[in-house]
Amino acid sequence: MNLLKKWSKAQVFWPIVIFLLILLVNGIVSGGAFFEMKIVEGHLYGRIIDILRNGSKLMLLATGMTFVLATGGTDISVGSVMAISGAIACSIVANGGNVAVAVLVAILAGVVAGAWNGMLVAKVKIQPIVATMILMVAGRGIAQLITNGKIITINSDSYYFINGGYILGLPFPIFIVAFVVLIAMLFTKKTAFGLFLESTGINPVSSRFAGINVDRIKWLVYTFCGVMAAVAGLIESAGIKGADCNNAGLLIEMDAILAVAIGGTSLNGGRFSIPASLVGALIIQSITTSIYAMGVAPEVTLVVKSLIVVFICLFQSKAFKDMLKRRFLSRKAVSQA
Template sequence: MNRADAPSRHLGILKHSLFWPVTVLIVMLLANVIFTRDFLAIRIEQGHLYGSLIDILLFGAPLILVALGMTMVIATGGVDLSVGATVAISGALACDLIAKGHGLPVAIGAAIGASLLLGLWNGLLVTRLGIQPIIATLILMVAGRGIAQLITGGQIITINNQGYKLIGGGYWLGLPFAIILVAVALVVTVVLTRRTALGLLIESVGGNAQASRLAGIRSSGLIVLAYVFCGLCAGVAGLMISSNTLSADGNNAGLWIELDAILAVVLGGTALTGGRFSLAGTVLGALIIQTLDTTIYTAGIPPRTTLVFSAAVVTIVCLLQSPAFRARFTRKRPERPADPVSTGPKQEVTA
């Protein structure tokens, strides 16, 4: 390779959409080593993997799932503010049915079915009634939280079911089952969107829905499918959160997770205007958010300054992601024109 090509190759790496998220995540992980020397260590106890890195993946699993669904919705040019309410409804419904003596398959099936219906509701409001996505999902965001509290009767439902515990707090093959579940969901999503034409169709709808319709693409069906998938992801995340504590809290479960999911998508490089999306970037964004939460506790940052610290870190990451911001530091200064060199005596021009 020619040495002259090396600078351009390095510049291309810097321009890669995943470079800054990966860099920020690595820096945050290494920063935790300053406060906890064995932060990166992974140990095996009773056949199970333990460690801070495993905890980040485990506690970040619900957010990764919700962010995957949010990515599909944002790729179509929409947004789903109701995922937090769907999380609460899913967990509340499953725990309520288990507490009333119903079997585990019935409880999980009812929770997943309700989540799919909620996603379908959002999709129909956007496509059939023409309501703006932020308004359509805001309706369920408010009403859904009330539905969750109606299911729980305004109380925290506690259960004792080890089978249900497996979803969010159990282990399988040495790994937390929640991590395995997220990995399977991610692989299936990648296969469906990157190994088939589905991802390209979703990007075309998000880029220009009108042009997609004129090209014969059923944009409304794809938009509904995206909201249904988002509801499914939120429903499974609700099962994870409630099973991890074996309880359902209709008021606090999944509270503000929709904002974290949107932030994870943006940190991953997907534009809120729709079109092209990055699943790998979304996962990195969710891990950055979870690592940031872990860093706050590890570093012993006072609770009164937690939100300010989080906002500062997120702002820095967003600025690093901004091409316009980076261009201010990489743009070359224009060279001053050289002084004209006279080659001979000036000639006077006469009319």
């Protein structure tokens, strides 16, 4: 009982409960077919595996977005950075370039894009949503210039492995996410960076007086977010074997922010949890997969996500929670009178 009470206070507890409930509902509706898995040529297949593979892009973005939101900022340019990353990598591979070189250059582009956002926010002091909106708008234009306005298709098994490859029977994107999350967790839990990050989000002015280089922290987290977007762009372009600059990462920035919010990270900055954000990403992906599996119109997904956003905003609103508390206490007092 004490262990359960302790776990219930963890930030990741309720996201996990919601995720398990979604899986349970899917299992009941599908008559258990949702949990069916099979091995074909040594590869594991099933809807759970699909959620993990298809959700890998969102989990990477959520990891980067967690750091950004923890500072009290936001990054709505990640979808455009994905388009740039895919355009660069596919252009290099299509012209006979080495896949490893293509991947490195694409990730470097993510570093540059993230550093640009970080400079505008930390040094120029532009509001995060405005600063990142610049790249959100210009990014797809840059990607179009790279591909000359065309959809580039490639035929490279090595590049396709980024999305469609398997290791130990599991999709390769899962291992990419595991590696990134491991590095991020070690960096935030085993160094002082995690405390600096949280302090910056709670009170940047006091953090600066305490000797924390707030501007450097913000610059680093936006750069990291750009790298995560670039890697996500590689996974997406490898999955479709090409670069579609118009649709790559379209509106996925909203899903990334929503995933982090579902994980309990305050949109005002401060306390954060990478595992909770990952579960939030899986919740969103499971909702999408469920709707498709049930044959419901895809447009319903947007309605569900909108309702979730409203619920989260109300749940995080202190005024709303205080109002509910007052009404509950007043009703309790009337019933006892």
